[in-house]
Each structure stands twice: as structure tokens, then as C-alpha cells.
């Protein structure tokens with residue numbers, strides 16, 4: 001459930017296909033996940049999971065795996 | 079002193095083949111480097127700065143032309159200053175100030191003579207000036223326009239001004255000139271835009287046809303205003319022929335900082351570097367010299383500037399060199415086209431600068 | 439008084455009696471009203487999701503700042519139970535002509551506080567400005583945003599005194615972007631004794647770097663910091679007032695010399711792949727600046743400068759601030775100090791942002807209290823362009839609201 005929402009956020013924010021969104025996908029490793037798309041992604045995660053991320057966490061979100069780890073801190077379970 | 083005898087002694091201003099030219103001009107320019115380094119404090123400081131960096135391809139400073147607007151650059155003692163040339167500040171309030179001593183001024187006219195004689199012959203021809211007479215009245219403070227006309231007036235006689243002081247064409251004067259010298263070679267000179275606007279366009283509007291079929295038309299001053307109204311060199315030449323039957327038209331390119339060693343358009347429509355001057359195309363981004371055929375910033379050098387450090391200039395014009403010594407016209411030297419000014423960058427930033435000054 | 443004529447850009451198709459707009463205060467809202475928050479939210483979503491804005495990082499940054507989570511955070515910070523905060527009335531925003539999005543931040547802050555707003559935008563064509571105005575117009579069509587629509591007027595007018603004077607005399611707050619010239623111009627036009635001006639002067643920003651810290655960073659860490667520095671400096675062609683234009687190196691001479699060469703080497707490599715917006719004309723401006731500076735101050739081009747994109751000039755510490763002629767476009771004046779306090783006397787009111795690398799929060803907060811006249815904000819590398827509602831030392835929420843006390 002959370003996994004699906006997460007993938008959907010990445011798909012929409014980065015404009016990539018769902019199979020691309022795997023744990024090992026890293027920030028800046030593909031052209032679509034640049035600093036600009038990152039902001040769209042954060043806004044979307046906050047909206048879909050209804051939470052407010054700290055600045056440090058926004059910066060730390062350097063991969064899909066890391067995103068899950070950070071979201072878990074806010075009570076999202078994967 | 080700036081001894082140019084080697085160049086003066088060549089049979090024509092387009093004699094030196096590239097190997098000879100490189101050797102001769104580089105030797106001369108490097109002497110000027112030393113002279114200016116020793117005699118112009120500003121030039122010395124600039125050279126020290128840029129030699130410290132790793133930036134330009136050459137070891138010699140290319141002076142951005144804008145510096146002549148920002149400060150007075152002088153490599154001779156004040157008592158040797160003979161006159162000060164200013165650029166006509168039509169678009170901006172700031173003008174270039176070029177400091178001349180007698181030697182530099184005299185070399186400027188000599189070199190101009192050498193180059194122009196190549197196109198006009200040794201005889202002084204009847205001269206029609208497409209301007210009004212008061213532009214040269216004040217002889218102590220020359221505008222570049224006035225200086226240009228005076229410089230070229232040497233090659234003519236019976237100087238006839240085509241325009242009145244209010245810039246309207248004086249048809250009577252022009253007609254009587256063309257009738258008087260009908261069938262003889264004459265010399266016509268003016269600034270590109272003024273010839274187009276106040277001469278050709280007026281003749282067309284008044285439906286007047288002149289027969290100046292033996293005239294040599296020389297013009298300069300840039301194409302910017304004409305490109306805005308979609309007039310290029312081809313259209314210009316066509317209209318010169320249609321209105322006045324003029325067949326020989328020579329545009330020339332020259333910087334007010336390098337008066338004398340001008341680049342004249344050859345019979346095949348290319349501007350040519352004379353023996354006294356050279357041109358390179360520079361990439362603004364890398365500051366390296368670009369190969370022939372590529373478009374970039376025009377850098378011009380001249381053996382003339384001695385009283386001010388203007389012998390190697392970086393202009394704000396774009397151009398392309400097509401080759402050296404192998405133009406179909408047969409003249410030696412690099413040949414090229416000028417494409418106009420570097421486009422102005424969009425002003426960004428949190429504070430309004432130019433926009434506000436104009437509007438508020 | 440002569441009646442001014444203005445051209446209404448938004449809400450589109452609306453005819454507004456200016457006189458009535460200023461006199462009718464019945465539409466003043468409550469701070470962070472549901473409607474205003476919804477409007478901001480809709481604006482944010484549109485900016486972040488519509489692909490038309492993807493190519494403008496500053497629009498995405500704006501959308502990011504306006505996102506619901508951030509607005510909620512602002513609400514928590516601004517609205518506290520202990521004070522009663524109300525809108526001031528009509529706010530007159532004078533937008534700068536060159537940065538097309540910054541005035542939106544202050545406009546949104548003012549809208550969120552419940553004020554009525556007149557925004558003068560420049561008539562100069564700008565794609566970003568047109569996009570955002572069009573977006574606002576689309577949103578205002580919604581019947582759920584009638585209050586917002588009544589409280590917002592974006593206008594252009596020919597720069598005549600009559601209109602500026604008319605609006606100035608009626609506004610409760612003037613928000614003057616556009617730097618010294620614009621501020622100076624409007625300051626000469628009278629406002630009511632009860633009104634206030636929020637003025638944004640020309641500002642100059644710098645980076646301060648601890649040499650020792652650089653030398654201790656791993657290659658990856660250095661890369662990230664240099665990348666952040668490049669973003670800070672090269673977005674907007676280094677013309678944003680918060681972009682660093684000078685670097686002050688802090689430390690002993692030998693560590694500085696090592697740090698400099700390490701740092702600039704990485705910056706240079708990053709710039710090869712960076713999409714800056716510099717053009718030939720910018721390069722010529724820089725070249726002329728470098729030579730002019732050298733001739734006047736005997737400064738030296740740094741040997742790291744090997745093309746026109748990155749231009750570093752070694753200057754004396756006393757020349758590190760040049761707010762008048764600095765032409766931006768990737769030009770860095772560079773000087774060194776033993777310790778931060780050596781820099782103190784050069785930090786005038788003109789100094790806005792210091793981006794820093796290698797100093798602790800404690801060290802910086804001690805230092806900034808050590809007798810420094812200027813400096814508005816101190817942010818880590820990568821944060822120079824982030825908007826903050828405290829701007830140029832002014833809390834903008836405070837500026838557009840009034841606090842009522844009941845005892």
C-alpha cells in the first residue's frame with residue numbers, strides 16, 4: 001500500500017516508469033531525478049502521506065531506499 | 079619611435095604572404111607590447127594581472143575596446159599629446175578617448191593613404207561627400223565621423239557635400255556634380271547608414287536617377303541600423319547601382335582605436351587585412367583563437383598605435399575569417415566578414431538597473 | 439488629485455475602480471484563512487505538476503516553498519496563541535523588473551495575512567512573469583476564490599509620477615523591490631503617517647570558507663559542497679543579490695593555498711557540465727571588469743581562471759566588497775584572513791548573505807555579535823537562493839500585519 005503510493009509519487013514527480021523506481025535508484029543518478037524534480041517529489045510525498053518533512057530529511061533523501069527509511073521515521077510503514 | 083618603413087616599402091598594402099607577415103607583424107607588435115608596458119601604467123597593471131592568470135591563449139594582452147571609454151590610456155608624456163580623438167557617442171553617453179601624438183597621427187594618415195590609393199589610384203578624384211559640411215567644422219575636437227571624412231578628404235578634390243546642415247539632400251549640388259564629372263572617375267564617401275537613408279532613399283523618393291557609373295563608393299560605419307530594416311551588403315550594392323549606376327562599392331571595417339589600418343572590402347565582397355593589421359577570431363568562452371570558418375569575437379591588431387595601448391584589441395563585434403592569402407580577388411591577407419555586435423545579455427538581478435534609469 | 443490610469447493584468451477581465459479598491463476594506467481577511475491557504479496550495483500544485491514550468495527551476499522552487507506542508511509550518515510559527523495578529527490593510531508591491539518570481543513570495547505572505555494587494559509588475563516582456571500571471575488568472579476563475587480575487591490586483595502602468603503617487607498615498611504598506619534606484623524613487627513620494635515601507639536595497643553577498651575544513655573533506659564531500667556553491671553562484675547568472683560574489687578564505691596561508699587549489703579545481707570540473715546562462719556579452723563585461731580592476735587596484739587574475747566561465751581575481755581584503763561595479767556572470771573576488779574578525783570592518787549594511795563552509799553555528803553566532811554593522815543572513819553552501827520570510831533582516835509577516843494587544 002505505502003509502497004504503491006511511494007512508487008506513484010516517484011513516477012509522477014520524476015516522469016519515469018514504475019519499474020525504474022527500485023530501492024537502489026539514487027538522486028542525480030538519472031537525468032530525471034535532479035534538484036528541480038526533487039522538490040516536486042518532496043511536495044508530493046508530503047501531500048500523499050500527509051506529513052511535513054524536516055529540511056535535513058529533504059536533503060538526506062538520496063535514494064529510494066533512503067526515502068523509505070526517512071518516511072518510516074514519520075510513521076509510514078513499508 | 080614607431081618605424082614602419084618595412085611596411086611602407088612593400089609594393090602594395092597587400093603584399094606580404096602569411097609567413098612573412100606573421101614574422102614582421104609579430105616582431106612589430108611585440109615591440110609595441112614592450113613600449114606600452116614600460117610607458118602606460120594601466121597597461122602594465124593589466125598585463126601583470128592577466129599574465130598571472132591562465133586565461134588568454136597569447137602572452138600578450140588583448141585590450142577590450144570598452145577600456146578606452148572607461149579610462150584615458152596613454153603611453154607618451156603629456157607634452158607629446160597632439161590631439162584627442164573621440165568616438166561619436168550616438169547610442170551611449172560614454173565616448174572613447176584616443177590620445178594621439180604627432181608620430182601616431184602621421185602614421186595613421188600615411189597608412190590610410192597607402193590603403194586607399196590601392197582602390198582609388200594615385201590621382202585625387204573629384205569627391206562627393208554624403209554628409210553635411212559642419213560635421214568637420216570644429217578642427218580641435220574631432221568626432222570619429224568628422225575625422226573619418228577629413229582623413230578621406232585627402233584623396234579627393236573639389237569636395238562637394240551632398241547634404242545640407244539639416245540632413246536633407248541638396249539635389250542641385252548633387253546634380254551639378256554628376257553632370258560636371260560625367261564620364262570621369264569620381265570618389266564618393268559617406269557613412270553606410272547615412273548614404274542609405276539620406277541619399278539613396280531620398281533619390282528613390284524623389285524619383286531621381288544619377289549617372290555615376292565611373293564612381294568608386296567607399297562607405298563605413300556599421301550595418302546595425304540597416305540590418306534592422308533588412309538591408310544587407312547585397313541590397314545596398316543593388317540600390318547603389320539602381321539609383322546611381324555605381325558599380326564599384328567598397329565597405330570598410332575599422333576601429334576608432336585603430337584609425338588608419340582599415341579593413342576594406344575587396345572586389346569579391348570580403349574585408350581584407352592589410353599588411354599593417356591583422357585579425358583573429360576568438361571564442362568568448364575559451365578565449366582561444368578559433369579556426370577559419372568559425373564565428374566568434376573579432377580581435378584586431380595594428381602596427382600603428384604608439385601613443386596609446388591600442389595595438390591589440392578585443393572588439394565587441396562578431397566575425398568569421400574565411401582564409402588567408404587565397405581570396406579569389408588575388409589580394410594577400412586574411413579575408414573575413416563582420417556579422418555585427420555581440421547581442422546584449424538579458425539583465426537579471428534583484429535590483430533594477432538600466433530599465434529603471436530609463437523609465438522612472 | 440489626477441486620477442491614474444492603470445492596466446489590469448490580473449484578475450483578467452475585471453474592471454476595478456481604484457478609489458473603491460482602496461476604500462472598501464470589507465474584504466480584508468483573517469490570517470491564514472482557509473481560502474487563502476487553498477489558493478496558495480492550488481498555486482503550488484500547479485507549479486510543481488504542470489510540465490510547462492519544469493524548465494524554470496525558480497518556478498519549481500517557488501512551488502516548493504508554497505507547498506501545503508511549508509505553509510502549515512509558517513502558520514505554526516507566525517500565529518501563536520499569545521498574540522492577536524491582523525492584516526495591515528492595502529499593500530502596494532513594486533516588483534523588480536529583472537527577477538520575475540521574488541515578488542510572488544512577498545505577495546503570498548501578504549495574502550496569507552489577509553491584506554488587499556496591488557502589485558505593480560514591469561511592462562517588460564518576461565516569459566516567467568507571463569506564465570505566473572496567467573496561472574494566477576486561471577486559478578482566480580474558481581468561484582471558491584472570490585475573496586482572493588477581490589484582494590488581488592496585478593497592474594502595469596507607464597512609469598508616471600501620477601499613478602505611483604496616487605497608490606503611495608493610499609497604501610498602508612509599500613513593499614519596494616528593485617534595489618536602490620526604485621527605493622529612492624518611491625521614497626520621494628509621500629505615504630500616510632500611519633503607513634510603512636519595506637525596502638530592499640541593492641545588496642552584496644559573499645562566501646566565507648574555512649581552509650582547514652576544505653582540506654579535511656573527502657573528495658565526495660568536497661564535490662557536494664562545490665556543487666552547492668556553483669548552484670548558489672551561477673543560477674541567475676550570479677545576479678541575484680544573495681549569490682556570492684566574493685570569497686573570503688579563513689585560515690593560515692599554507693592551508694589556504696592548498697584549499698584554494700583543491701576547491702577551484704572541483705568547481706571548474708563541475709562547471710564543465712553545468713548549464714549556466716552566460717553569454718558572450720557577459721564574458722566581455724567580465725574581461726573589461728578584470729582589466730579595469732587590475733589597472734586601478736593592481737589586482738591579479740588567479741591562475742585557476744582558464745576560461746571565461748570561472749573568473750577569479752585576487753584582491754586586497756579592502757577591495758573584497760564591490761557592490762557598485764561587480765558584473766556577476768561568474769566573477770569572484772578573492773581575499774584571505776587569519777580569522778573571521780579580520781573581516782568585520784568590511785561588512786557594511788550592503789552585505790546581505792554570507793554562505794559559509796566549515797564553521798559551527800556557535801562560532802558564527804559568537805562572531806556575528808562581535809561588532810559587525812551589516813550582514814542579514816548566514817546560510818550554508820547551497821542555501822543562498824532559498825527564500826525565507828525573514829529577508830534582508832525584516833520579518834515580512836511582521837511587515838504586513840499589525841499586532842493588537844488586549845490587557
Ligand SMILES: [Zn+2]
Nearest residue numbers: 344348405407
Ligand atoms: Zn578578396
